[in-house]
Every structure is written in structure tokens, then in C-alpha cells.
Amino acid sequence: MNKHANKGHTVSQEIRSHLVMFTAKYGDLKKLDRLAAQRSGQSHYWPEDPCMHGHMFWRTVGGGRCVMCERRYNQQARNKRLRAKDESRMLDIDALLEERRLQRELKEMEL
Numbered sequence: 489m490n491k492h493a494n495k496g497h498t499v500s501q502e503i504r505s506h507l508v509m510f511t512a513k514y515g516d517l518k519k520l521d522r523l524a525a526q527r528s529g530q531s532h533y534w535p536e537d538p539c540m541h542g543h544m545f546w547r548t549v550g551g552g553r554c555v556m557c558e559r560r561y562n563q564q565a566r567n568k569r570l571r572a573k574d575e576s577r578m579l580d581i582d583a584l585l586e587e588r589r590l591q592r593e594l595k596e597m598e599l
């Protein structure tokens with residue numbers, strides 16, 4: 489299977505699902521440029537060019553940040569936190585196993 493083609497497919501699906509979520513959250517925004525969006529009080533505008541990560545997606549009028557990138561960044565931060573949590577849990581299990589092993593060895597020595 490072609491990895492790249494698969495990846496492209498995933499990305500466009502990702503954008504579609506983001507678009508659905510975004511529309512649900514903010515309603516139907518007009519695809520205005522930044523200045524026009526600012527004038528009409530819209531929170532987001534539609535860029536002329538894709539962002540540095542290639543997303544053609546809404547950006548915040550305030551900071552000009554790509555919503556897709558922000559979401560991704562938040563997701564990655566969350567994944568990182570979850571991974572760290574998993575790792576510390578694994579360490580706990582290791583410590584527990586080690587403790588049990590020592591207890592067993594102690595018992596065997598007593599016998």
C-alpha cells in the first residue's frame with residue numbers, strides 16, 4: 489500500500505471532520521478575508537493561502553492562528569500528557585512487580 493496516498497486521504501478526512509466540528513461550534517461563518525472579518529466582527533477569517541503546515545482552514549482574526557494547527561497542537565500536548573501518565577503507571581507496575589519479587593525471595597529464604 490502506498491503510505492503517502494493513504495496519508496493524504498487521512499488528512500483530507502481530518503480536515504472534513506474538523507470543518508464539521510468547527511461549523512457546529514461557530515455556525516456558518518462567511519469566508520471573508522481578515523480585514524473584512526474583523527470589520528464585521530467575525531471571530532475567524534478564511535485565508536488566501538494555506539498555513540505553513542498546508543492547511544486551508546479558518547484562522548483566528550485576533551492572532552491569525554490556523555485552527556487546524558491549534559487543534560493539532562492541543563491534541564499533541566494532550567497525547568504527550570497521556571503518554572507521560574502511561575509511562576509513570578508503567579513505572580508503578582515495575583516497582584510493584586519488583587517489590588513482589590523481593591517479598592517472594594524473602595519468603596523462600598525463610599523456608
Ligand SMILES: [Zn+2]
Nearest residue numbers: 539543554557
Ligand atoms: Zn495549519
